[in-house]
Amino acid sequence: MKKYLLSFALALMSLTSFAQADYEKIMSEKIARIEVCKTPEEFQAxxxxxxxxGSKESNQWLPPYYAAFSQIQKGRILMRNGNMQELDGIAAQAEKYLGTAQSxxxxxxAEIHLLRKMAFSLRMMVNPAQRFMTDGARAAEELNIAEKLDAANPRIALIKAEDTYFTPEQYGGSKTKGLEQFKEALAKFNAYKPKTALDPNWGRAEAEYFISLSAEKNK
Structure with a gap:
């Protein structure tokens, strides 16, 4: 009987090990696609x-986190293209996934609070004048929470640089200051180590892009 139980336990451990390896492989492949997706349709897929x-790995927070991040990236592309009418729905979907991830x-x-900040920012952009004091304030609150939890996080520095760079000067923004903040974000990327190979590690390419724009301008 003891021999049977030992064999069963070893078999169970082996199956669990294989399942974990399969999960990590699939997640790694999907995370790599974040860098190559270019359209709202690709990010939706x-x-x-x-x-x-996430429906299969219901105890893992990263699948719903990345589902939310993909929604937010979809919304950011639509926003840049001037397509604001879908942003509320996209933000709501992202917030649903983030609720699962946070549970x-x-x-x-901090990573989840940062995405909440980004989702509220999407909502604000539907009508900035009307929503600055509501969604804008909630976005600022989530960013503040994220920074208190993980001040060394380069993605927090990146989003702060974005806000500074794209906010009009009459509202406190500055392209010059924003570029300096992108440099600070890149320095944090150089020093920051994700906890695991699957943990969030996005954002470096954006910081490098804006710094390169500054370098080209100064030639």
Missing amino acids: LSNDFQRI LAGADN
Whole structure:
């Protein structure tokens, strides 16, 4: 009987090990696609993929996190193209995924609070004049929470640089200051180590892009 139980336990451990390896492989492949997706449709498909992974790996916070991030990236592309009418729905979907991620990861996860900030910013952009004091204030609150939880996080520095760079000067923005903040963000990227290979590690390319624009301008 003891021999049977030992064999069963070893077999179970082996299956769990294989399942974990399969999860990590699939997640790694999907995370790599974040850097190559260019259209709202591609990000929607990627979000769907992460959602499906999350439905199978219901104890993991990263699949719903990345599903939310893909939605937010979809919204940011639409925003840049002047297509604001879908942003409320996209933000709501992202917030739904983030609720799931937070229930698994806990309330003290800076990466989740940062995405909440980005979702509220999408909502604000539907009508900045009317929503600055509501969604804009909530975005600022989430960013503040994220920074208190993980001040060394380069993605927090990146989003702060974005806000400074793209905010009109009459409202406190500055392209010059924003570029300096992108440099600070890149320095943090150089020093920051994700906890695991699957943990959030996006944003470096954007910081490098804006710094390169500054370098070209100064030639």
